[in-house]
Amino acid sequence: MKKQTLSLLSAVAVAALLGTGATPAAAERTAKIAGFGAKSGVVRSFGVNTEAVMQAAVEHINSQGGVKLGDGSMAMLEMSFDDDRCNAEEGISVLRKIASSDALVAVGPTCSNVAEPLFGILQRSVDDAGDSGLRIPIFTDTAIKGGLAKISEWAFRNVPNETEMYRTLFLWVKENYPDLQTVYGGVEEDFAHSRFTWYNVMDTRAQEAGFEVVGFSKWLLADTNFTQQVREMKKAKPDFVALSSHPFTLCGILKEMNRQRVRPKLMIGLTSSSSMETLQGCSKAAEGIIIPSSFAPVTDAAKMVAKLADEKGGSADLHSAAAWEIVEVIAQVMESEGVMATEDSVQEDRRKIRDGLAKLETTNGLIGTIMREGDGEATKPYLYVHAQDGEWAVLHDPGAS
Amino acid sequence: MEIEIFGWTLLDYFQTIVDGVLYGATYAIIGIGFTLIFGVMDKLNLAYAATALAGAYFSWGVGTQIPLPAPVAYVISSIAAGGFGYLVYLCNFRYIPSGAPLASLLATVGMLLFLEELIVHSTQGMPQPYPALFDDVMLEWGDFGMRGDLLFVFCLCVLATVFLLYVLYRTKLGMATRAVAQQPVAAQLCGMSVQGTNSTTFVIAGAIGGIAGAMIGASVGILSPLLTVPVTVKGLIAAVIGGLGSIPGAIVGGLLIGAFENTFQLLRSVTERDMYVMLLLFAFLAFRPGGIFGTASRHE
Numbered sequence: 001m002k003k004q005t006l007s008l009l010s011a012v013a014v015a016a017l018l019g020t021g022a023t024p025a026a027a028e029r030t031a032k033i034a035g036f037g038a039k040s041g042v043v044r045s046f047g048v049n050t051e052a053v054m055q056a057a058v059e060h061i062n063s064q065g066g067v068k069l070g071d072g073s074m075a076m077l078e079m080s081f082d083d084d085r086c087n088a089e090e091g092i093s094v095l096r097k098i099a100s101s102d103a104l105v106a107v108g109p110t111c112s113n114v115a116e117p118l119f120g121i122l123q124r125s126v127d128d129a130g131d132s133g134l135r136i137p138i139f140t141d142t143a144i145k146g147g148l149a150k151i152s153e154w155a156f157r158n159v160p161n162e163t164e165m166y167r168t169l170f171l172w173v174k175e176n177y178p179d180l181q182t183v184y185g186g187v188e189e190d191f192a193h194s195r196f197t198w199y200n201v202m203d204t205r206a207q208e209a210g211f212e213v214v215g216f217s218k219w220l221l222a223d224t225n226f227t228q229q230v231r232e233m234k235k236a237k238p239d240f241v242a243l244s245s246h247p248f249t250l251c252g253i254l255k256e257m258n259r260q261r262v263r264p265k266l267m268i269g270l271t272s273s274s275s276m277e278t279l280q281g282c283s284k285a286a287e288g289i290i291i292p293s294s295f296a297p298v299t300d301a302a303k304m305v306a307k308l309a310d311e312k313g314g315s316a317d318l319h320s321a322a323a324w325e326i327v328e329v330i331a332q333v334m335e336s337e338g339v340m341a342t343e344d345s346v347q348e349d350r351r352k353i354r355d356g357l358a359k360l361e362t363t364n365g366l367i368g369t370i371m372r373e374g375d376g377e378a379t380k381p382y383l384y385v386h387a388q389d390g391e392w393a394v395l396h397d398p399g400a401s
Numbered sequence: 402m403e404i405e406i407f408g409w410t411l412l413d414y415f416q417t418i419v420d421g422v423l424y425g426a427t428y429a430i431i432g433i434g435f436t437l438i439f440g441v442m443d444k445l446n447l448a449y450a451a452t453a454l455a456g457a458y459f460s461w462g463v464g465t466q467i468p469l470p471a472p473v474a475y476v477i478s479s480i481a482a483g484g485f486g487y488l489v490y491l492c493n494f495r496y497i498p499s500g501a502p503l504a505s506l507l508a509t510v511g512m513l514l515f516l517e518e519l520i521v522h523s524t525q526g527m528p529q530p531y532p533a534l535f536d537d538v539m540l541e542w543g544d545f546g547m548r549g550d551l552l553f554v555f556c557l558c559v560l561a562t563v564f565l566l567y568v569l570y571r572t573k574l575g576m577a578t579r580a581v582a583q584q585p586v587a588a589q590l591c592g593m594s595v596q597g598t599n600s601t602t603f604v605i606a607g608a609i610g611g612i613a614g615a616m617i618g619a620s621v622g623i624l625s626p627l628l629t630v631p632v633t634v635k636g637l638i639a640a641v642i643g644g645l646g647s648i649p650g651a652i653v654g655g656l657l658i659g660a661f662e663n664t665f666q667l668l669r670s671v672t673e674r675d676m677y678v679m680l681l682l683f684a685f686l687a688f689r690p691g692g693i694f695g696t697a698s699r700h701e
Contacts, residue, residue: 276527281623
């Protein structure tokens with residue numbers, strides 16, 4: 001009996017040894033990508049969507065064999081995702097943690113108010129030996145406030161260029177709705193993106209296109225009562241309205257417009273509102289609103305990403321879909337720059353990825369080719385979508401005309 | 402020729418004040434909950450507005466499974482919030498020594514944040530549509546108009562006050578509640594259950610809060626976790642200005658804040674609006690700390 005037990009234990013031990021012995025032989029090299037964004041608080045859906053899409057992209061690349069390293073071997077991509085709560089201090093803390101790990105590149109953050117100070121702690125210029133800032137490339141999918149990538153040569157963004165989007169949109173409106181002369185604006189005053197887009201983009205682009213801005217109303221992100229703002233709008237009697245507002249307050253203002261029977265001939269919304277949140281919150285009131293968006297499931301690749309994001313418990317929209325494009329670009333750069341993905345080559349690999357990203361002139365996007373700008377920003381293809389029967393439908397493709 | 406003051410006509414002011422008073426009804430209902438609990442236990446329950454909205458979210462959740470008419474959703478919200486109120490009592494008051502009021506207060510802050518995160522995680526933070534009554538009704542007389550849904554909320558607020566005053570002054574439960582509020586030891590010696598009365602107060606306050614949560618959701622047509630903190634702050638200010646412990650005070654406080662913030666939004670800007678509400682609060686705390694209907698030394 002004792003002998004039998006000993007044999008059994010020996011067999012188990014041998015099997016265990018074989019098991020552990022087999023591991024290094026079959027071990028896959030891994031190249032780590034660290035995602036981060038808001039996964040708690042009221043902007044949680046942004047982080048959830050980005051994580052789902054990133055995860056889908058990583059699995060997609062790994063299912064095709066992973067990435068080819070500088071020594072010719074293959075490596076699987078491995079990703080993590082941290083929550084920065086849309087808070088600048090937490091974002092900085094998360095990035096410092098990522099920088100001290102063996103992650104080769106970071107993808108995030110969600111919020112512009114995090115991105116701005118975060119980019120500030122990166123080394124400003126890559127060849128400035130006196131600058132002790134963090135040296136890790138960051139590729140941003142969501143934080144959309146204009147011009148942030150200029151802050152550091154380690155920062156890159158794959159966010160749409162709103163200035164260009166609204167410039168062409170207002171021109172298109174002018175051409176297709178010649179009877180429209182006046183526009184009234186609305187701005188979510190306490191949200192960096194909404195403010196920037198109204199004051200620096202919508203207002204000026206509308207005037208450049210020949211519209212008269214007859215006024216604008218302000219509200220706050222957590223406001224629930226819009227009677228006064230809509231009365232102001234009603235008094236101004238505009239031909240159409242342009243609302244720089246995220247889904248929650250957009251829905252509030254649209255419902256109040258319905259209630260007060262303010263029915264402009266056309267409504268234009270903020271890029272970030274071309275999401276499921278708006279349709280879930282107020283699809284009826286939002287019917288017809290036109291929004292420029294850098295994502296819509298109009299190509300086979302975009303349809304696949306939308307499906308995979310859904311399977312991962314997220315949703316592909318103009319922000320999260322950018323994370324797919326980012327992961328694909330990173331994999332491509334890892335191969336082209338000969339990243340080694342070893343313990344000793346982390347800093348060298350980060351520099352290679354940064355230099356590789358900086359060299360790119362174009363990348364493949366889900367709905368077309370993306371132009372990479374010299375300052376780390378992107379010019380992405382976009383479409384005009386409108387809310388139609390509870391869905392976002394493509395209204396016009398400016399790239400096709 | 403119309404008379405203008407600071408660039409606005411008298412009708413603009415009247416409209417603004419009426420809009421504010423009507424919307425202030427939601428603050429008033431939340432204020433009633435704060436004041437009811439404070440009146441009985443001499444403690445603040447900062448998780449109150451969160452439980453109110455949790456009730457509304459619960460009814461929304463039921464509504465996603467079975468289509469519900471708006472009034473049924475409101476009733477479910479009220480019942481659920483009553484249940485949440487009881488849970489808050491158990492977690493934050495029942496087992497925390499009565500001699501440590503700060504511990505209860507901080508526990509309710511924790512509960513507020515916990516409920517908020519719970520809502521965020523169960524809905525991914527996405528706004529959810531909530532059924533509204535009289536949502537598209539607008540009563541208009543020339544250039545003057547009143548929102549039908551807010552008028553409905555206002556009427557509910559009045560009904561809630563009448564109901565509470567009836568319960569407090571015409572029922573045995575009310576007598577027990579008042580007795581426990583005034584002399585808990587004596588009430589206990591007379592055979593009244595202090596814990597039973599306290600827990601019933603939390604359930605009643607919670608049920609009223611559930612209606613408030615539903616009305617707030619209905620007034621926008623959407624539920625969002627963004628609502629929790631602003632509603633807590635405004636409801637608490639309503640209760641303080643009206644006089645903590647006074648139900649009519651909470652009503653007047655809520656309506657006053659609604660009118661005040663709307664007027665300053667018209668005169669100044671939406672970004673300065675809350676600053677003036679805070680100044681109003683400071684003014685009351687400095688010159689009339691007991692509020693409109695209370696006395697400064699009530700709990701001394």
